[in-house]
Amino acid sequence: MKKKKKVIYLSISIILILFSIIISFNYFKQKNKDLENKAFSWDNVSLYFVMTDRFYDGNKSNNNSYGRVGVDSKGSTVGTFHGGDIKGLTKKLKEGYFSDLGINAIWITSPVEQIHGFISGDSNGSFAHYGYHGYYALDWTSIDKNMGTVQEMREFVDLAHSNGIRVVLDVVMNHTGFSTLKDMSDYDFSPTKNDTVDISSWTPSETENFDTYNKTIVDYSGHKEEWAKWWGPDWIRAGLPGYTPGGTNDINMNLSGLPDIKTESTNPVDIPPILKTKWIKDSTEKNNKWIIPSAEKYRENLDIAPSEYIIKWLSAWVEEFGIDGFRCDTAKHIDMYRWQELKEESNKALKTWRENNPNKPGAKWIDDFWMTGEVFGQGIEKNEYYANGFDSIINFKFPKGDSLDSLEEIYSEYDDKINSDPSFNILSYISSHDTGLTRGNMINLGTKLILSPGGIEIYYGDESNRKASTNTITTAKDQPSRSDMNWDTLDQTVLSHWQKLGQFRSNHISIGAGTHKKLQDSPYIFSRTYTKNNINDKVIIATNLSGETTINVSSIWENSTSIRDFYTGKKYTVKDNKITVNADINGVVLLEKVDK
Structure with a gap:
C-alpha cells in the first residue's frame, strides 16, 4: 500500500513539474512575443x-x-x-x-x-x-x-x-x-625587397619597430606585377606602382592613408585579384562556417562597377x-x-x-x-x-x-x-x-x-x-x-x-518621436505627447527636483487619473489638476498613466 502511495505521489509530482515547465515555457514565449x-x-x-x-x-x-x-x-x-x-x-x-x-x-x-x-x-x-x-x-x-x-x-x-x-x-x-605581410603570405603576392624574410610570421626584433617592414621589407616603388595581385588598379587608388594615386577631394582622397575604392567609377570590373585567390583557397579549406550563404552567388565576376x-x-x-x-x-x-x-x-x-x-x-x-x-x-x-x-x-x-x-x-x-x-x-x-x-x-x-x-x-x-x-x-x-x-x-x-x-x-x-512642451521653468518640467498610428502616448518629466514638489498635470491628465513615477515606482492620483511627488535623490520624475 505504501509503495502504491509513493508511486501516486511520484506521478503527481512529475505531472506538477511538467505543468510548471509548460506554464513557464508559455510565459516566456508570450513575454518574448510581447517584446517582439x-x-x-x-x-x-x-x-x-x-x-x-x-x-x-x-x-x-x-x-x-x-x-x-x-x-x-x-x-x-x-x-x-x-x-x-x-x-x-x-x-x-x-x-x-x-x-x-x-x-x-x-x-x-x-x-x-x-x-x-x-x-x-x-x-x-x-x-x-x-x-x-x-x-x-x-x-x-x-x-x-x-x-x-x-x-x-x-x-x-x-x-x-x-x-x-x-x-x-x-x-x-x-x-x-591596408596591405599586410600576413595577407601577402596568405594570398600569394610578395612585393618585397628581401625574399629571405618570412613574411607569414614577421615581427620586429628588439632593435626594430612595427614600422620596420614598411621601410626595409616592402617595396613601394617596384614590383608592379606583384602589387597587381592585390586589389588591382581597377579597384583602388593607392601610392603604389601601377595604381592611380589618391586625389584631393572627398571622393577620391586616400582618407587616413587607406586604399580608396573607386566608388565613383561606373566601369565594369572583374573580381579583385586578392579575392580570386582567397575564394579558391576558401573552397579548399572548407570555410563554409564563415562564408555568408546569400553572398555566394556574388563571389564571381559579375562585370559590374x-x-x-x-x-x-x-x-x-x-x-x-x-x-x-x-x-x-x-x-x-x-x-x-x-x-x-x-x-x-x-x-x-x-x-x-x-x-x-x-x-x-x-x-x-x-x-x-x-x-x-x-x-x-x-x-x-x-x-x-x-x-x-x-x-x-x-x-x-x-x-x-x-x-x-x-x-x-x-x-x-x-x-x-x-x-x-x-x-x-x-x-x-x-x-x-x-x-x-x-x-x-x-x-x-x-x-x-x-x-x-x-x-x-x-x-x-x-x-x-x-x-x-x-x-x-x-x-x-x-x-x-x-x-x-x-x-x-x-x-x-x-x-x-x-x-x-x-x-x-x-x-x-x-x-x-513626440511633441515637446515646456510646462514649467523651475524646477524644469515638460511633457511629451505622441498621437499617431493608433498610438496615444503622453508623459510628463521633471528634472532637478528636490524633496516634495507639486506638479500641475492638467494639460495631460484629468482628475482621478492614476499616475506612476516610473523612476521610483510610487503611485499618485490627480486631484485638483495636480499631484505632489517625492523625487528620488537624482531629482528625476518620470510620470506615466497606469491602471488603478
Whole structure:
C-alpha cells in the first residue's frame, strides 16, 4: 500500500513539474512575443553602439584566428584583438543586459572579414594595429573568424529580434584595409625587397619597430606585377606602382592613408585579384562556417562597377540574417547616389528575408530598412543625405557638458527641427570611438541624452562609466576610447539611473518621436505627447527636483487619473489638476498613466 502511495505521489509530482515547465515555457514565449511586437519607431530609437571585440568574450577558441595575437611582440594590447565576439553579445542578450537598459537597436562594428595581419599603429611603429574595429575590410562576403560563425550570427540576430531589438551593422564602402605581410603570405603576392624574410610570421626584433617592414621589407616603388595581385588598379587608388594615386577631394582622397575604392567609377570590373585567390583557397579549406550563404552567388565576376559589387555583398548580409539597418561609415566620401542604391538593394533584401523566414522573430515587422550616416561634424541640419537613402545622420554637435541648465534650449530646438518633420531625424550621442569618451556627472549626462527628442546613441560603457584605457603610447590616437567593457567595475549607481531612463524611453514612443512642451521653468518640467498610428502616448518629466514638489498635470491628465513615477515606482492620483511627488535623490520624475 505504501509503495502504491509513493508511486501516486511520484506521478503527481512529475505531472506538477511538467505543468510548471509548460506554464513557464508559455510565459516566456508570450513575454518574448510581447517584446517582439512592442511599439517601435526609428524616430525613438535607443541605439547601443558596441565595439564587438571590446565587449565580451563568449568564445575563447576564436581569439587567435588567422594567427593573430592578443599581445604584440612589444608587449602592447593597444591595437590587438581582445576576444569580444558575436557569441559574447548573445550571452549578454540572454542575460537581459540590453533590455534592462531599454535598448531597442544594437549597432555592431563591421563583422566582415578583416585583413589578417597588422599595420604599424603610429608613425613611431610603437604597436601592432589589427582590424579589431571592423574598418580594415578584406572580404565582405565572409564573417571574420574572430567575430564568430554564420550560425552564431544568425542566433544573435534572431534572439535580438525576439527581444524587440533591431540589429544595425557598421558598413564601409569607401576603403579596403591596408596591405599586410600576413595577407601577402596568405594570398600569394610578395612585393618585397628581401625574399629571405618570412613574411607569414614577421615581427620586429628588439632593435626594430612595427614600422620596420614598411621601410626595409616592402617595396613601394617596384614590383608592379606583384602589387597587381592585390586589389588591382581597377579597384583602388593607392601610392603604389601601377595604381592611380589618391586625389584631393572627398571622393577620391586616400582618407587616413587607406586604399580608396573607386566608388565613383561606373566601369565594369572583374573580381579583385586578392579575392580570386582567397575564394579558391576558401573552397579548399572548407570555410563554409564563415562564408555568408546569400553572398555566394556574388563571389564571381559579375562585370559590374566596384561599388555595385560591395552593395551586393552588403545586401547579402540583410538577405541572410534579416539585418534591420546600416550605420554608414565615411558617408561624405562616397557619391550620394551610391547610398541610395545601397538603401534600395537592402530594402529588397530585407523583404526577401522576411518572405523566406515567415516564422522567425521580426519577420512580421513592416518598417523599411533603416540607414544612418557618419558625416563628420554634421549637426541637426537637414540636407541632401536625407534624399539619398538616409533616414538619419549622426549628430556630432549634441552638447557634451554635464549641466542640465540648458535642457529646454536643447529640447525645444530639437523638437522644432526634428519632430515637426516626419522625414527628418538625427542620432545624438555623448561618446564615440572617434571623438573620445565624455565623462563627468554621468547621472546628468544620462538624463540629458536619453530624454532628448530624436534618436539617441549610447556608446558601450557610457551607462557603466567605463574609463578610457591607460597606456603609455601617447600617439595611439583613437585607442583610449576603445577600452574593454568594464564588467568587473560597473558603476551601479550610474547604470541604475540609465536603466530607468532607458526603459521609460523604450516604453514611451513620445520621448523621442513626440511633441515637446515646456510646462514649467523651475524646477524644469515638460511633457511629451505622441498621437499617431493608433498610438496615444503622453508623459510628463521633471528634472532637478528636490524633496516634495507639486506638479500641475492638467494639460495631460484629468482628475482621478492614476499616475506612476516610473523612476521610483510610487503611485499618485490627480486631484485638483495636480499631484505632489517625492523625487528620488537624482531629482528625476518620470510620470506615466497606469491602471488603478
